[in-house]
Amino acid sequence: MIPTVAQEVSFVSSSRTDDADPNPVSVTQPTRIKSVKAKERRRKPADKRKNLEILFFISPALILIAVFMLLPIIQAVRFSVYNWKGFGPLVDFVGLKNYARVLQNEVFTDAMIHNLIIIGGSIALQLPIGLGIALLLNRKMKIQSLLRTIIFVPYVLSEVIAGVIWFQLLQPQYGVVDTIISKLGIQGPAQGWLGTPELALWTVLAVLTWKYLGLAVILFLAGLQGVPSELYEAAQIDGASWWQIQRKITIPLLGPTLRTWGFLSMIGSLQLFDMVWILTGGGPANSTTTMASFLVSEGTKRQNFGVAAAASVILFVVALILAVSYQQFVLKRDSQPDDERTKPKKVKA
Amino acid sequence: MSTILATGPQHTPTQAKRAKKRSKNQGGNVLVYALALAVVALTLGPVLYGVLGGFRTNAQLAQNPAGLPAPWVLDNYLGVLKNPDFWNYALNSSMIAVITTLIVVIFGVMAAYPLARYQFRLREPIFMVFVLGLLFPATVAIVPLFIMITRDLHMGNTWWGVALPQAAFALPMTVVILRPFLMALPQELEEAAQLDGASRIGFFWRILLPLSGPGMVTVGVLAFVGSWNAYLLPLLLLQGDMRTLPLGVADYSSEHSADTAGVFAFTALAMIPALIFFLAMQKRIVNGLQGAVKG
Structure with a gap:
């Protein structure tokens, strides 16, 4: 995944600058030689100065990352092998006991399963629906840009605001969702959608789908614009139907966008916290606890910092395993055949 | 996507085919607009309901959760705006x-x-x-x-x-x-x-x-x-x-x-x-x- 993201970003920007600089290769080639010579002349006395400049430019970002990202992560690993309630020094070394406690805790293993359900469910719902909407919107329509904007609205709301609104809509009996379905003759669950353990996780999934579908649509639409229109024209002249064109041309060419979107969606689902915390707080009966909500409540409510740290290390390892296997089994397809397609463009950059 | 073809006349084989495509396209468009409308309703509905709900009283909300503000009440919003x-x-x-x-x-x-x-x-x-x-x-x-x-x-x-x-x-x-x-x-x-x-x-x-x-x-x-x-x-x-x-x-x-x-x-x-x-x-x-x- 790591090189892919970087490559694709560079691909994006190179195509972006193509407009401003139509023929960079032919122009830069002769001048580059000159610049190397000029640099060599300046190099020796300027070497120290150059290094100082590099240090000056890079160190603020690196220091910030070291202090606020690396250090806490190292600390998380350190805390995870101690029994520590937040008072006094770290003395009660317990080895891997915290890990065993976390992994034997049914609340945590269920939380892992909930995260997996959210990952799978999000992709299973948003991929077909998002793709359907994107394909429908990808045609000349007067109101297209308005529709895009509207679909984007839930995404720009914070999870908290979306969660608070949905919490009210989903109130048992007098919430608007129950009112509407009761007019259709369906009785909402007595404990409410979020209060029934069997339904709560699926309700959270539905709200998440509402919130993040817009992102999928917007990204898919952007990907669709990268499909050259000559392909459609050629296929149409050959007598292909609309559906055939979508299935044989559009969707395969959208592959890289879909796969990378899937990666983002997966990483987001793994870290799911805000929406769950607002809608259910992890309940009822821990039926919606996620790994993140587990570690936050262990850490802040019970002050079990060692256990919380072990849970966060496990969360990271799970994320890493999923990310690497996604890279291996899904994204790999992009970096191989796609290289041939993108290489000539990348050379320009 | 047939619209692309329809707007590029130099590629169209025959007039008849073009006309046929166009009519098919328009039939499709009604469906597209209907679906688009449904998507908009589902997307904006909850947000609008929240905004409109702010213009209602709790009594109105309890009596008819799915209704519109009647009469419109500004007190809720004013209360928030006056809240330091x-x-x-x-x-x-x-x-x-x-x-x-x-x-x-x-x-x-x-x-x-x-x-x-x-x-x-x-x-x-x-x-x-x-x-x-x-x-x-x-x-x-x-x-x-x-x-x-x-x-x-x-x-x-x-x-x-x-x-x-x-x-x-x-x-x-x-x-x-x-x-x-x-x-x-x-x-x-x-x-x-x-x-x-x-x-x-x-x-x-x-x-x-x-x-x-x-x-x-x-x-x-x-x-x-x-x-x-x-x-x-x-x-x-x-x-x-x-x-x-x-x-x-x-x-x-x-x-x-x-x-x-x-x-x-x-x-x-x-x-x-x-x-x-x-x-x-x-x-x-x-x-x-x-x-x-x-x-």
């Missing part, structure tokens, strides 16, 4: 988002510059540090981060205590987006600046910064959005008067859970400034997200 807490939360959210954005943009473009345009041995390894940083979600570090900021740095209930770690976690994405952007600026510019006697720092200030405006706006908007919507880190670090809007909304809704109309008004007002800003910046957000996904 609301303005306090908004100020905290704004300040934290502005500090985060400034740090991310300034440090990000500074770090991206040598990584894009200097030749040195550690260039790729240092860039890899930023790329690997993408893999670390803030959730993993949240507990030690909370302890470090409250106890060691004594920045527990402050704007900076939230802004600095947020900026740190936003920097990898910023550098990964900005570096290719800076790399793509033509080499001749640098040479011309050198010939005119500008140092590399002079080039950075006078030429590179102004030219990388669009890239900086994109990463800035992404950082701002991330900070404005953030919940977990502020939840652990901020209390009382220092809370941000998401915390305020969440607490208001649990403290006044019986006052549904008041919750709707509070929530609606909390989302309006963000909504306006984000919709105005929609292109930038989408560009940035696409940059992260692909072109």
Whole structure:
């Protein structure tokens, strides 16, 4: 995944600058030689100065990352092998006991399963629906840009605001969702959608789908614009139907966008916290606890910092395993055949 | 997609075929518009219901949950606007988002510059540090981060205590987006600046910064959005008067859970400034997200 993201970003920007600089290769080639010579002349006395400049430019970002990202992560690993309630020094070394406690805790293993359900469910719902909407919107329509904007609205709301609104809509009996379905003759669950353990996780999934579908649509639409229109024209002249064109041309060419979107969606689902915390707080009966909500409540409510740290290390390892296997089994397809397609463009950059 | 063909007459084989396509297309369009309408209703419905709910009384909401305001009541919204807490939360959210954005943009473009345009041995390894940083979600570090900021740095209930770690976690994405952007600026510019006697720092200030405006706006908007919507880190670090809007909304809704109309008004007002800003910046957000996904 790591090189892919970087490559694709560079691909994006190179195509972006193509407009401003139509023929960079032919122009830069002769001048580059000159610049190397000029640099060599300046190099020796300027070497120290150059290094100082590099240090000056890079160190603020690196220091910030070291202090606020690396250090806490190292600390998380350190805390995870101690029994520590937040008072006094770290003395009660317990080895891997915290890990065993976390992994034997049914609340945590269920939380892992909930995260997996959210990952799978999000992709299973948003991929077909998002793709359907994107394909429908990808045609000349007067109101297209308005529709895009509207679909984007839930995404720009914070999870908290979306969660608070949905919490009210989903109130048992007098919430608007129950009112509407009761007019259709369906009785909402007595404990409410979020209060029934069997339904709560699926309700959270539905709200998440509402919130993040817009992102999928917007990204898919952007990907669709990268499909050259000559392909459609050629296929149409050959007598292909609309559906055939979508299935044989559009969707395969959208592959890289879909796969990378899937990666983002997966990483987001793994870290799911805000929406769950607002809608259910992890309940009822821990039926919606996620790994993140587990570690936050262990850490802040019970002050079990060692256990919380072990849970966060496990969360990271799970994320890493999923990310690497996604890279291996899904994204790999992009970096191989796609290289041939993108290489000539990348050379320009 | 048949519209493309219909508008390009030089490709159309025969008039008859064209007419047929067009009529088929129009039949399809009715369905498309109907589906689009359904999507819009489902997307905007909950948001509009919240906004309209703020114009109703709790009695109206209880009597007919699915109804419209009758009569329209302004009290809920006025109550929130007169509530000093609301303005306090908004100020905290704004300040934290502005500090985060400034740090991310300034440090990000500074770090991206040598990584894009200097030749040195550690260039790729240092860039890899930023790329690997993408893999670390803030959730993993949240507990030690909370302890470090409250106890060691004594920045527990402050704007900076939230802004600095947020900026740190936003920097990898910023550098990964900005570096290719800076790399793509033509080499001749640098040479011309050198010939005119500008140092590399002079080039950075006078030429590179102004030219990388669009890239900086994109990463800035992404950082701002991330900070404005953030919940977990502020939840652990901020209390009382220092809370941000998401915390305020969440607490208001649990403290006044019986006052549904008041919750709707509070929530609606909390989302309006963000909504306006984000919709105005929609292109930038989408560009940035696409940059992260692909072109």
